[in-house]
Amino acid sequence: MSRAAKARGGRNGAGRPPGRPAGDSGTRAAIGEAARAQFADHGYRGATIRGIAAAAGVDPALVHHYYGSKEALFAAAMRLPVLPSEVMTAALTSPAGFPGTGTRLVAAALSLWESDALKDTFLGLLKSAVTSEHAAAMLRDFVTDSILGTMVKVTGLADRVSPAEAGYRAAMVATQMLGLAMTRLVLRLPPVAAASVEELAATVGPSVERYLSGEIELPAAVAGSQRRT
Amino acid sequence: MSRAAKARGGRNGAGRPPGRPAGDSGTRAAIGEAARAQFADHGYRGATIRGIAAAAGVDPALVHHYYGSKEALFAAAMRLPVLPSEVMTAALTSPAGFPGTGTRLVAAALSLWESDALKDTFLGLLKSAVTSEHAAAMLRDFVTDSILGTMVKVTGLADRVSPAEAGYRAAMVATQMLGLAMTRLVLRLPPVAAASVEELAATVGPSVERYLSGEIELPAAVAGSQRRT
DNA sequence: TGTAGAGTTCAACGTGTGTTGAATTAGCGG
DNA sequence: CCGCTAATTCAACACACGTTGAACTCTACA
Numbered sequence A, B: 001m002s003r004a005a006k007a008r009g010g011r012n013g014a015g016r017p018p019g020r021p022a023g024d025s026g027t028r029a030a031i032g033e034a035a036r037a038q039f040a041d042h043g044y045r046g047a048t049i050r051g052i053a054a055a056a057g058v059d060p061a062l063v064h065h066y067y068g069s070k071e072a073l074f075a076a077a078m079r080l081p082v083l084p085s086e087v088m089t090a091a092l093t094s095p096a097g098f099p100g101t102g103t104r105l106v107a108a109a110l111s112l113w114e115s116d117a118l119k120d121t122f123l124g125l126l127k128s129a130v131t132s133e134h135a136a137a138m139l140r141d142f143v144t145d146s147i148l149g150t151m152v153k154v155t156g157l158a159d160r161v162s163p164a165e166a167g168y169r170a171a172m173v174a175t176q177m178l179g180l181a182m183t184r185l186v187l188r189l190p191p192v193a194a195a196s197v198e199e200l201a202a203t204v205g206p207s208v209e210r211y212l213s214g215e216i217e218l219p220a221a222v223a224g225s226q227r228r229t
Numbered sequence C: 001t002g003t004a005g006a007g008t009t010c011a012a013c014g015t016g017t018g019t020t021g022a023a024t025t026a027g028c029g030g
Numbered sequence D: 001c002c003g004c005t006a007a008t009t010c011a012a013c014a015c016a017c018g019t020t021g022a023a024c025t026c027t028a029c030a
Helices: A029-047 A049-056 A060-067 A070-077 A084-093 A101-113 A119-129 A133-154 A163-186 A190-196 A199-212 B029-047 B050-057 B060-067 B069-076 B084-095 B101-112 B119-129 B134-155 B161-187 B190-194 B198-212
Strands: none
Touching: A029 A049, A029 A060, A029 A070, A029 A119, A029 A133, A029 B029, A029 B050, A029 B134, A049 A060, A049 A070, A060 A070, A070 A119, A070 A133, A084 A101, A084 A133, A084 B161, A101 A119, A101 A163, A101 A199, A101 B029, A119 A133, A119 A163, A133 A163, A133 B119, A163 A190, A163 A199, A163 B084, A163 B190, A163 B198, A190 B161, A199 B161, B029 B050, B029 B060, B029 B069, B029 B119, B050 B060, B060 B069, B069 B134, B084 B101, B084 B134, B101 B161, B119 B134, B119 B161, B161 B190, B161 B198
């Protein structure tokens, strides 16, 4: 038998003569999208190049052709399509005052990482962080810079307290927010998964607010670094 | 060269004639311990049978001989050596009242899952939950039954509010606690990782207490299930 | 028309994985 | 002293992985 007469697959899929069907099909982008989805589903280790290629309807070798290596693909796929800090800032500054900074913060974060733009990226980061030190560093940076940094600025925390205290308070916020993400997106604890963004924001918000500006006991190490108001 | 003259490894390690050196060496237990440590370090997917065997100083085939399969080994390794509910109950009931239920709860949980008895088990569960649905179910059950169930009973939550509300409040607690575990043990965010158990308990405790008995807004679905006091 | 290059496929390599089966030895009950 | 059984090792299988290199076909431009 010759090698002619093959069935057409999803994108290219099953046997089709090599060659160039058209100038710049969206293959590269398709691979990126598939990668994001796979990383979100299975984490860095669990996602496979072959699986990603299959999901994109493409030969595994193409993935390497475009991205070079799995790690590079991960880095590229996790590069954020929008700047979270901007989204957060916008969500936080527009309705000034009401209904409480903490509540607005939780609502903003929640809908941010459940938005189509960031969903897979964030979940991928979250799921990969536990296995890959590389991903953990990415998530840590993401949390520290984009989220916490913005938050500290937007809420004016930086002006009111010492840097050490701001860092500690922000970390406490991270504690609550990451837990929310974990139970809602990964573990899917029924009460948390079922609630709406607004409901969660309403009940969790005040706790966050307490970390931001409420009275909390500081560890000796951070309390000593500067007198506070 | 013949195959004689080999160096002695950790347990048995490198070449040593097969056979039975002594009745019931603690090999089976050693494998279990090594497994727990490896699962805690790398998660379910990241940990390998060969790695576990090496850590236990044992031939990989022995692992299967004793446990049958990787999944069975995981299940066996994650079986809790102590009942968390008992530990929690003890920690919560002895110094009644002071310094606040939430604070004591956080302190108890924190030192529970950082105890030698549970450390690896808990971390293993946490790291595997994001990749393996099996492990996620285990962690969910662990959180739901042992921690939240106990908590609801000990704090008297069950007597004061409807089951639906108790479930929601407990889930919010889980949100905060899991986030604490995540940032401290997995992500190791500096401020959280550096603080002592008491310090964390002091700052996080009141938030937890708020979820337990404070005034919070309930989702419509749970508020409607029964009139509350 | 020719040639450079992009898009794509295929086949294979080397490595690491979970798992299996046979072989070997030591202790223990008869 | 003889088997039986438990403890252990070794060698191998089948598979999946990331990665590589060569081939092929089309488009674009000179």
